[in-house]
Amino acid sequence: xxxxxxxxEPSTFSVDDLAAAPRKSTSWDGVxxxxxxxxxxxxxxxxxxxxxxxxxxxxxxxxAIVQVVRAVYPDPTAFDRRDPHYDAASSKQAPRWYSCExxxxxxxxxxxTLAELxxxxxxxxxxxxxxxxxxxxxxxxxxxxxxxxxxSLE
DNA sequence: GCCAACGTTGGC
DNA sequence: GCCAACGTTGGC
Numbered sequence: 283x284x285x286x287x288x289x290x291e292p293s294t295f296s297v298d299d300l301a302a303a304p305r306k307s308t309s310w311d312g313v314x315x316x317x318x319x320x321x322x323x324x325x326x327x328x329x330x331x332x333x334x335x336x337x338x339x340x341x342x343x344x345x346a347i348v349q350v351v352r353a354v355y356p357d358p359t360a361f362d363r364r365d366p367h368y369d370a371a372s373s374k375q376a377p378r379w380y381s382c383e384x385x386x387x388x389x390x391x392x393x394x395t396l397a398e399l400x401x402x403x404x405x406x407x408x409x410x411x412x413x414x415x416x417x418x419x420x421x422x423x424x425x426x427x428x429x430x431x432x433x434s435l436e
Numbered sequence: 437g438c439c440a441a442c443g444t445t446g447g448c
Numbered sequence: 449g450c451c452a453a454c455g456t457t458g459g460c
Binding site for chain 2 (some may be wrong): 283291337338339342372396416417418
């Protein structure tokens with residue numbers, strides 16, 4: 283089982299939104315970056331677990347653990363003309379963008395902040411993608427050792 | 437296929 | 449709001 287980190291801006295979609303959703307699950311869609319798309323399309327499997335990470339907010343960091351409950355399918359928002367993520371170049375015959383469905387497994391007891399992660403950027407968390415300068419990927423794989431270490435901070 | 441211009445992301 | 453770091457676009 284592979285681990286992941288999924289980025290969201292809490293002002294757009296928060297863990298509260300996820301907790302309030304039916305079955306505490308949602309379609310993880312709207313990803314419009316090819317590298318992130320490829321992770322979703324080619325590597326994310328049902329049963330995988332991911333950290334939910336808050337960005338562009340007062341306290342960036344990991345806030346929850348989610349589980350992939352349905353693997354890859356074409357991103358429906360790309361087909362919806364009224365959706366801000368609509369993409370005329372994506373057709374149902376040849377989809378360009380993909381989604382998966384995630385369910386809230388549990389909230390962390392507290393936010394594991396970006397500042398805490400950065401404090402270990404040169405030892406336990408060396409080469410963690412989210413800590414790379416200028417990182418903008420919204421979907422990144424997490425090494426097993428990193429996953430365990432981050433949870434040990436909780 | 438190169439690369440400059442432009443837009444977006446995201447920490448601070 | 450600033451700005452660095454990227455990704456994308458489009459002229460050539």
